[in-house]
Amino acid sequence: MNSTSAPSKPEAAWPSLATVVPVYNEEAGIKRSCQAIVAAAEHYPGRAIVIAVDDGSSDASAAILSDLEGDLELLTLCRHESNAGYGAAIRTGALRAGELGFEYVAFIDSDLTNPPEDLLKIGELASQGHSYIKGSRFVTGGGMGSVPFRRQVFSEVGNAIGRKLFGTRLRDVTNGFRAMRTDLYLSWPLRERGFAVIVEELDWVLLAEVEPAEFPTVLTAREGEQRSSSFQYRPQLILSYLRYPMRAQIRRLNRAVKRSK
Numbered sequence: 001m002n003s004t005s006a007p008s009k010p011e012a013a014w015p016s017l018a019t020v021v022p023v024y025n026e027e028a029g030i031k032r033s034c035q036a037i038v039a040a041a042e043h044y045p046g047r048a049i050v051i052a053v054d055d056g057s058s059d060a061s062a063a064i065l066s067d068l069e070g071d072l073e074l075l076t077l078c079r080h081e082s083n084a085g086y087g088a089a090i091r092t093g094a095l096r097a098g099e100l101g102f103e104y105v106a107f108i109d110s111d112l113t114n115p116p117e118d119l120l121k122i123g124e125l126a127s128q129g130h131s132y133i134k135g136s137r138f139v140t141g142g143g144m145g146s147v148p149f150r151r152q153v154f155s156e157v158g159n160a161i162g163r164k165l166f167g168t169r170l171r172d173v174t175n176g177f178r179a180m181r182t183d184l185y186l187s188w189p190l191r192e193r194g195f196a197v198i199v200e201e202l203d204w205v206l207l208a209e210v211e212p213a214e215f216p217t218v219l220t221a222r223e224g225e226q227r228s229s230s231f232q233y234r235p236q237l238i239l240s241y242l243r244y245p246m247r248a249q250i251r252r253l254n255r256a257v258k259r260s261k
Contacts, residue, residue: 020093
């Protein structure tokens, strides 16, 4: 596992990067968010694009994105006719990135709770050859800013359990701000359509013995007129998150039993 701070100026162009932004009913803030993410992509020293995926929004999000697509050179739009979930939205974006020939695909939230400028940290690690790159709230320089205390506690406890069960040195197993080689992502038969795809994906990473790289990032809370987050700590979600580290733990125990025979 590796970590990095602010990126240094590269001597050559970094690997091409497509940043996928899943969107669902974000009319209050999506214009500002896309403008900020595209502005960060414009500073990326390599080929870059931002792929917004409207996941069947019932508000004006799709219309706003359509207007923005005409104004922002690096923005392209995909759309689901009906809401299919976070996992399905990022899959659509990754497939589009693959069609366009981008070497890496990054996933960033649509509400600016992830700092877009940290895409440059991703680029630096990609330029060093790391296949799977994860934002971390739990390494030096990372944090959770204005996130409510209750959610911080849930995140810290959940990640401690996840790390233990996965058997990984990765500090932040549940953070959704991440990037990876596009071909690697598209090779996984991911099934989750909700947020649990984040840990399902990590299970495939560790199964393939890919060493994750981490960079420090600060997660913040939604502001102003933005709707409440659709991420809620419901029992069904918690169980879906636990399924994959538990599966990894069972594999590790089975290997240990076989070695002892």
